[in-house]
Amino acid sequence: MMHATSSHGGTQAAAAGTHQSTEGKGMAVRDRVGLLDIIRGYVKRGAPRTSTTLRGVIDLARADRDKIDSIGRRVQRMAHRHPERPAVRDARRGLSYFALNQLANRWAHWLREQGVGPGDGVALLMENRVELLAAVTATIKIGAIAGLLNHNQRGEVLGHSLGLIAPRVILVGGECHEAFDSVRDDAAAKSAVLAWLADGDDAPVPEGQTDLDVASAMLSAADPAEVDRIKAGQPAFYIFTSGTTGMPKAAVMSHTRWLRAMAGIGLASLRMRPSDVFYCPLPLYHNNALTLAWGAALGAGAELYIARKFSASGFWEELRAADATVFCYIGELCRYLLLQPERNTDRDHRVRAAIGNGLRPELWEAFQNRFGIPHINEFYGASEGNLAFTNTFNVPGSCGFCPLPYAVVDFDASEEMPVRDKRGWMRKVKRGQVGLLIAEVSDKAPYDGYTDASASEKKLFRDVFVEGDCWFNTGDLVRDIGMRHIQFIDRVGDTFRWKGENVATTEVERAIDMRDEVDESVVYGVEVPGADGRAGMAGLLLHEGAAFDGKVLADHLCEQLPAYAVPVFVRLLSRVETTGTFKHRKVDLKKAGFNPARSDGDPIYVLKDREQGYTPITDGDIQAISSGTLRL
Template sequence: MNANKQVSLSEITSGILRAVPDAPAFVAGVRSMLNAGPDKKMSIGLLLEKQARRHPASPALKFEDKVWSYAGFNGWVNRIAALYQQMGVGEGDVVAIMSENRPAMLACTAAAVKLGAIAGMINYNQRDEVLVHSLGLIKPKIMVVGQESVAALDDTEYSPLQNQTLRYLWLGEDPEQCPLGYEELETQTRMLPSVNPETTGTILSKQACFYIFTSGTTGMPKASVMSHGRWLKGGAGMGLLTARMSHEDTIYVPLPLYHNNALTVSWGSALASGACVALTKKFSVSRFWDEVRQHDATAFCYIGELCRYLLNQAPSPQDRQHKVRVVIGNGLRPEIWMEFKERFGIERVCEFYGASECNLAFVNSFDVDCTAGFCPLPFAVVECDPETEQPVRGDDGRMRRVATGGVGLLITKINRLAPFDGYTDASASEKKLLRNVFKDGDTWFNTGDLVRDQGFKHIQFVDRLGDTFRWKGENVATTEVEAAFKHVDQIEQAVVYGVQVPNADGRAGMAAITLHGSVEEFDGKSLAQTLMSSLPAYAVPLFVRVRDEHEITGTFKNRKVELKKEGFDPELSADPVFMLDPKAEAYVPLTPDHFQQIQRGEIRL
């Protein structure tokens, strides 16, 4: 399929005709999106209570061999909300959630937003300074911690033995294993009332419900603000308007709930339609289809990397032995789009585009192949300087749109219908805004992404700009990785960037380093061991280039454009290049033979 595709009117017309049988869901989606005004009393908790009344016996949640009905799940959430209230949690307070996917995690999240509190969704891969930074941004009143995350928290000032101001709830398998300083959730909630809290009915659509962490385009993680209204519109837009789900559907969610695809797109779609969410702890390519079949899933959520992992498995007669008819997600690359649909018998791909902090989203509402979707609200694809990674302004000071079919920077207009909720950090929010773009006084959000204008208000994602790249389904901030190099004695300076590798989505991490003058030889083993112990696996650079000095711009910024172009090819580099050997826990010399093996897919990264 052509990666440079433009959308035609005939494709849109065909998609509309195919959607006619699902018109009731389509209409319900439109109605829900239009009704989510900022000052209306609409919230996630009210929607959960509505579905519990409408479909009390229908499954709301599946996990392993357990099933919770909507009435049962809502009652559980209410008991946790009652515990939160006993702990002093109220409107505007923050409950930090740091856990692998498990039913109690989703229940704890829902309980927080029922009270008008904000659930801070912490990436459980975060460690050390990054974790402390993230918790410092959201200032939680309560920590909800999965048993697998206790050790990471113990290494910080947020350990319950060091911090006496917070309350800590523990989510684990065996209550007797609850660590010192924690309160075990089930023990604390078993005898509490299951009635709906009165506070839920007072929450306004414009109030915050989640802090979802994003690395944005630069710097350490930032906490983007998600409002009830935006979350509800996202669920209705994807679950009803696009995927056209019903209470008879089950969506399988293999992505972590701190990820917007899981929390907003998947759970939001299920709650909007009364469908069921089937959770798994972590994505496993070997268990994926077995779990899809186990839960009778009719849909699942994805990121592009997940689809490629599934395609890389050997074909099996069971590839089409499932009930999935629609998939929801983003990042499915055009070059594997049709192969994925045909091999696994997927009827519709509901691709979307939308960052956690972005004020609008694109959705593939018309079932067009190889597109990130359609958005009726104002946006523009403008010319961008690849050197500075900034939008280009003409002599008149205005930005210039690219022609249909062209690639440029995606910017989205901020207005009453598409407000920008921003980050917890006001200065970080301001940096994302572009002013006087096409006329005096207008304000636009800078997505930091390159897209193709496909026509008919559709776009196709092309690449990410700035100091963030995507690898293994996670956004990696280069500054976060560069900070880890500061703890390595032999390194004087490190510049981190993403490089393209064949047969893989996103970009792999690469670091160009200079050694301290007293260091005679690069120690690849020591560096690898330090980085592997201090960074999540997906953030550890796969390649290292050892340089005598770094080139800088006139404003004293490191030049990354040439480094990205040269990539990890040792023939293009005047410097020695090393590759990560995970088994040896060392960086080893990357030879031309190694490079060719990577190109041919014989070495998997």
């Protein structure tokens, strides 16, 4: 048996976590007793909705890939048992579970008439609205796979995603005609049946497309027979990666994984009830929305309210109008809400819980206190992954608890590979240390992967602790904080090495974001001629009207961070490029580096002297850095 080995010791992997912000240090030293006290206190208070929690745990334990069960079957069951309950709503219309099931059934019969069958792809290009959820339900009811396209994409990127779905049918919302026109001539589009759905207006049906509402109006609303033949292990969706480091990949989401999320997070962790209203401001092409939000609502027979788009200024007004009790978030969404002017209505809502991922520890308390949210249910998971953590016990700063087999292993950031010992085995880090999170692949925790088999295999480690075992590489660095809880630290590709130490970009961003004049920060590593590793560079979006003081910022960062983690360069951004789910696009920033000629006019500063602070970079500075006469 042969393995890649590393000459770096195990202490290197923990470097990203040994010099943390005050929040990070608190979590790092939290011992097992401390977490146990939190859990005991939670139980002692009489954990609310315990019957719902128990039901979720039972459903989670019963999940079986070979069992006849599916998301469509769950929609049908709710429609037959509680037809009058509201199922889904947006600003324009709402559907009961009976009406949702009837509409989905008619569309499912139309799809079948177009030759769509089990395993076929159906591409859905629509913005958030009730009809998109009905189209997803229709597709999966006949065993087909719903490909949720990112409606923000255009041209080559959208065409690439469309090709991965290989659709028999493409359903386009009237609001996305421009996006579809950019790929109309692609082979995947030309070979598919084209359907169209109006967006609540009288826009004409485009040439070559079929009005789905009209074509299906007279079709049967009976439940398709295929529902009773679909096994839980079959694919349900294609969820696309954000494409921040290359072309998007299509992660396969099975019914099993969706149903487990419904049970483990929606019922056991969030303890949803029929009286709840789940407000979803995230795009349905993202798993936080399609799986967590919809799964939580459907599992309890509650209502899902779908916002068309996220609006920081209009968020609470729409949430109150929806009478929501739960909402989902991405960490950046919470920061955008905190940046809004404080209002005396900030706590005027019925929200009892928020669920999401990426809420930074330094924002956690401020967000929870300002908006009066009792339970922050941070979770950890990935569209292509095979496990999830959920903050059931409301532990501040934690991604939560996971009952499935996982390990946090020693990691070499310079090689971007886990460390193997002389025998070829990986080794786990100690509690409080940072390492790579990996998850065991087994019958109980299967790996569905991507549509691309080679891309799927690249995410797996084999022969990790014993010969023949298989583990999924999450690509994330986390801290093991004990009691099977973790704290997220950084993405592997974002952590870089400088002056022989590992620098976690999220830790640097946390320190920068403490400054009132900074609205948003993006930290990344850039190549420096003749230097080992990458120098830290911070892109800053300043608050409107705020001035940049290089001395003040340098003093602050030198106080908050170890010397090697203080960014060498600063770029004042005119805007921050993000994906539809608020992930930063760092590729172009890394390519531009610290050269003002490639910064689109953004000012660039360099830290040559910590006493002087950040000063504007000059041509002489660049020459000195390139020649090695200026050592950073």
